[in-house]
Amino acid sequence: MQDISNMNREGLPSSKSLFKATGVAAVIGSVVLVTTILPAEYGIDPTGLGQTMGLTVLSQANAAESAQPESESASSGNLLALPAGPVWKTPEGLSSDSTTVTLGPNEGLEVKATMAEGDRMVFNWTTEGGPVNFDMHGERFNDGDNFTSYWRGRDQPSASGAFEAPFDGTHGWYWENRGEVAVTVVLNTSGFYNDIIKK
Structure with a gap:
């Protein structure tokens, strides 16, 4: 078995730089979570950027689709994307x-x-x-x-x-x-x- 205690560490990042890179990644991930993922998936928009970028509409569409009965959602396919639907309704007789x-x-x-x-x-x-x-x-x-x-x-x-x-x-x-x-x-x-x- 090779002894790694005597390996040359030249060119490898230090522990300090690893912690720093991990912190930066965590901050970026948090910003993406708050500004895009939460507004788009759940309608939670604490910064208001989600609404500005139009992402909150995605959460509303997801909620509307999940509210459809399973049989209706499965049978209608892409017709759910039509805002008014394919049926024109009237109370008048033919x-x-x-x-x-x-x-x-x-x-x-x-x-x-x-x-x-x-x-x-x-x-x-x-x-x-x-x-x-x-x-x-x-x-x-x-x-x-x-x-x-x-x-x-x-x-x-x-x-x-x-x-x-x-x-x-x-x-x-x-x-x-x-x-x-x-x-x-x-x-x-x-x-x-x-x-x-x-x-």
């Missing part, structure tokens, strides 16, 4: 309508749905007899002749899509037949609105 209008040559007509801000619907319309020009737009209640146009088209035989009302009012379509024969427009809507109005 409406579904099929509306038919006939436009003579050079005639136009509006069909609108009364909707509250945030209400949603899906729609599909097709024509029989020829294409039409259209303007999908909305009008606020009691706002005179002002309107907001969402989608315009020329010589179109059909259109489909989904719509979310940006404000309370009436929202829908103005169709115009620029042809020489009558055109029938069949509109199918389904969603959350109060009624369908022909103008």
Whole structure:
């Protein structure tokens, strides 16, 4: 067995420098613990730096996730990261309508749905007899002749899509037949609105 008492200690740190390095490491570790780990993991932020750096949000997310039932957390995967969630909820009942209008040559007509801000619907319309020009737009209640146009088209035989009302009012379509024969427009809507109005 080698006797280490007679080994050359040249180049090795002294006991004093080892204690000093250990102390510095402990101070740095304590600073990291107080300023980052505690705010991020547990929401404890005695210095206020965690909130400034946005770390306390992490502890809130962890708390919200742990509050979810285990089955819900496991089955929903990354959907928990969505702040509003994937489901849009409403107390209103679902409406579904099929509306038919006939436009003579050079005639136009509006069909609108009364909707509250945030209400949603899906729609599909097709024509029989020829294409039409259209303007999908909305009008606020009691706002005179002002309107907001969402989608315009020329010589179109059909259109489909989904719509979310940006404000309370009436929202829908103005169709115009620029042809020489009558055109029938069949509109199918389904969603959350109060009624369908022909103008």
